[in-house]
Amino acid sequence: MRIAALQCNFEEGQTLAVADRWKQIGFNVEQVFHPMADSYSALFDLKQHGALLEGYLARLKRNGLHSILYLNVHVLGPSLAHMKDDWAQRGADGGFPLFYDTYHPCCVNSPWRDHYFQVLRDLRPFDIDGVFLDGPVFIQDGCHCRHCRARYRREEGHRMGEKCGFAGFLPTESRRFPAGVLPPLQADQAARDSLHEHGCHAPDRLVPAAAGCAGL
Numbered sequence: 228m229r230i231a232a233l234q235c236n237f238e239e240g241q242t243l244a245v246a247d248r249w250k251q252i253g254f255n256v257e258q259v260f261h262p263m264a265d266s267y268s269a270l271f272d273l274k275q276h277g278a279l280l281e282g283y284l285a286r287l288k289r290n291g292l293h294s295i296l297y298l299n300v301h302v303l304g305p306s307l308a309h310m311k312d313d314w315a316q317r318g319a320d321g322g323f324p325l326f327y328d329t330y331h332p333c334c335v336n337s338p339w340r341d342h343y344f345q346v347l348r349d350l351r352p353f354d355i356d357g358v359f360l361d362g363p364v365f366i367q368d369g370c371h372c373r374h375c376r377a378r379y380r381r382e383e384g385h386r387m388g389e390k391c392g393f394a395g396f397l398p399t400e401s402r403r404f405p406a407g408v409l410p411p412l413q414a415d416q417a418a419r420d421s422l423h424e425h426g427c428h429a430p431d432r433l434v435p436a437a438a439g440c441a442g443l
C-alpha cells in the first residue's frame with residue numbers, strides 16, 4: 228500500500244487533477260484531506276464540500292486508488308474557531324490553551340461531539356474505503372471545561388480534583404470515542420446489527436484501521 232496525502236488546498240480549481248497526479252507518481256491509496264481543507268486542518272462540511280468530494284472520490288476510483296478520509300478530531304479549524312467558548316478544551320485555570328500555537332483543541336465532551344457525529348452521518352452516502360481519525364487529543368492535565376466537569380462528576384461521583392486528577396478519565400475516552408465512530412458511518416441497519424453482533428470491526432466498505440489516534 229502506497230499512501231499519498233496533501234494536507235492543504237492551494238490547487239486553485241485543480242483539485243480533481245490531484246487524483247491523476249497520484250496515479251502518475253505510483254500511489255494506490257490517498258488519505259483524502261485537501262478537498263475538505265480548512266487552512267491546515269480539515270473537516271467535512273456537506274454543503275461546502277459534498278459535490279467536490281463526490282467528484283474527487285470518483286476520480287480517485289477511475290485512477291485505481293482507494294480512499295481513506297481524513298477527519299480531524301483534535302482542533303477547531305478556522306471555520307469553527309468562533310465556537311471556541313463552548314467547544315474548546317480549557318485548562319484548570321480556566322484558560323484556553325492552543326495546539327501548534329494556533330488552533331484551539333476541541334473537547335469531545337462538548338456539543339462539538341454532536342456536530343462531529345452529524346458529519347459522520349452526512350458521509351454515509353459517499354463511496355469511501357476508510358476513515359482516519361486525527362485524534363482525540365487532550366491537553367496536559369486534561370480538559371476542565373464545564374462539559375468535562377459535569378461528565379466527570381456524573382461518572383466518578385465527585386468533583387474533578389477532589390480525590391484524584393483527570394488521569395483515569397483520559398484513556399477511557401481515548402478508547403470510547405473511536406469505538407463510537409463506525410456506527411454513524413454505516414449505511415443500513417444490517418451493517419449496524421453486524422457491528423453489534425461481532426464487535427467493533429469494519430464493515431465491508433471500510434478498512435479495518437478505521438479509527439486512528441494522533442499525538443502531538
Ligand SMILES: [Zn+2]
Pocket residue numbers: 315316317334335336337370371372373374375376
Ligand atoms: Zn472539556
